[in-house]
Amino acid sequence: MPWIRRRARKAEQPDDRLPDLEFLALVKASLEAFAPGVTEGAELKGNSLLSPHGWAVAVAPPQHGGGRHYDLVALPDVSVQPDVPCFTDCVVAMSPDPREAADSWVQTAGACLLELLDQRKRFADQAGPEHERGVPGWHSIISGAVAFGLDTTENRRMQGALLDANVLHRxxxxxxxxxxxxxxxxVRVFYGGQPGxxxxxxxxxGERHETASAAMTALNLPEPTAFTAVRYYGLLLPLPAEGPVPSSPTTSLDTHHAHGAECCCGGELDPEHPGFELPLPHLVAELSEEERAKRVRVDTGAMMVADGVGNFLKVRLPIPLENGRTVVYLVWIYVKARVIEEIVARVHDDTLPGHRFEGLLCNAIGPWGEEVLRAPVVLEGQPIKKEGRVPYCEVVESAHPLLAKVLNDRWPAEFVLGKHDPERA
Known part of the structure; x- marks a missing residue:
């Protein structure tokens, strides 16, 4: 018997429910905002979002809930036939905007899908069976918690409470x-409602587990003072007989980044378009590994949120050279939380290109070092050159005298690139 139950399709959908492809278009946009480049080449067909790299997301027939309820199926490897391995989740738009449901899925079950394919702990946490947050006998991939409610402070408090409760382990x-x-x-973990x-x-x-739900109730989680709903998602993988680490799908992600001296991929600099990728914001890099693991609750590779530290966005910082080339640094910028929210909304609305916003540079840069650290910058969303790919925003101005000079003057290649310049050979 196939491990996932098959259900008959209902004849009609609720009137206020988006058509499958329209909702999947929102999922696609949210995935792209969460992990730039991941949806490049992906197509919307039938009731599915299909990636050329072999993974897919589909909308299943609605089984329960109202018109704002969506059942999604993630298929990490569609090449496995005839019974394609998949996992399911359901999301509800708790406001008239269905983008919130798409975002909620992407940041939880979607994050687990990306992590299953990527395996670098960029999108979700991983824990072995012996880990204090793991599930005995299983390898766990666990997303961050997403909250929606009437009070931002309560949202954060309930997020922390649910994660601190270590529900799946307990x-x-x-x-x-x-x-x-x-x-x-x-495995979907949900905690929400009104006080009392x-x-x-x-x-x-995809099925409610009564015993586990009752056990979660017995944990006596704190209640909010206003309506709040919090959820997170986990994938539990069986352990192979020959070792502690389960095998991963043969499919993969294709997220773009610049090769450079700071890049962990081991690639060489492109002679025509040299670039460097700085792996962490300065403030996060200063934390110990233990503190970093505790504070960083979102890290998509392009966006990072660290509790008590800040919200960071990876952007392009171009430096013109005297010989006509441009060195591009992928750097981290500190921005306010509302800026992150607006960027995600503009990605959905296709209004990010040309939009300008402000932040602070959170990396030391090349030969200028920490002299430009914390410099104020103006950033601009860039035109979408390829369908489905949202390019990094770009630093276009700075009120900081030295950084303004870095951006606007032309610099000797030897000064900027030194021994890393491929043309020196």
Whole structure:
């Protein structure tokens, strides 16, 4: 028997429900904002978003809930036939804007899909069976928590409370016997409602698990003072007999970045378009590994949120050379939380190109070092050159005298690139 139950399609959808492809277009835009480049070449067909790299996301027939309820199926490797391994999740738009449902899925179940394919802990956490946050007997991929509610402070408090409760680890013995998939099992953790009427729910492979939900209720999580809903998602992978690490799908991600001396991929500088990628914001790099793991709750490779530290966005900083080339640094910029929210909204609305916003440079740059650290910058969204790919925003101005000079003057290649210049050979 296939490990995932097959259901009959309902004849009609609710009137206020978006058509499948329209909702998947929102999912695609949210994925692209979350991990720039990941949807390049992906197509919307039928009821699916299909990547040329072999993964897909589909909208399943609605099984419960109202018109703002969407059931999504993630398929990490569609080449496995005839029963394609998949995991399911459902999301609800808790406002009239269905983009919120798309964002909620991308930042939880979608993040687990990306991490399953990427395996570099850029999109979600991973924990082995012996880890203090792991599930005994299983390898875990766990997303961050996403909150929606009437009060921002309460949203953050409930996010922290749900993560601190370490739910899956503490109630593992109530549901692990029911994990049926030989590939991966999707587990959704939900905590939400009004004060005095909070609901706690665990769903295993799309189905409510009564015993686990009751066990979660018994954890006595704190209640909010206003309506709040928090969720996160986990993928539980069976351990192979020959080792502690499960095998990953043969599919992969294709996210773009600049090769350079700071790049972990080991690539060489492009002679015509040399570039450097700085892996972390200065403030995050100064943290110990333990503190970093505790504070960084979102890290997509293009966007980072660290509690008590700040919100950061990876952008392009171009430096013109005397010989006509341009050195591009991929750097981190500190921005306010509302700026991150606006950027994500503009990606959805296709209004990011040409939009300008402000931030602070959070990296030392080349030969100028820390003299430009914390310099104020003006950034601009760039035109979309390829369908489905949102390019990095670009630093275009600075009120900082030295950084303004860096951006506007032409510099000797030897001064900027030194021994890293491929043309020196």
């Amino acid at each position: 109630i593992a013995d109530t549901f692990t016997a029911d994990l049926e998939s030989p590939f991966f099992n999707g 009427a909070m609901e706690m729910e665990i769903r295993i492979n």
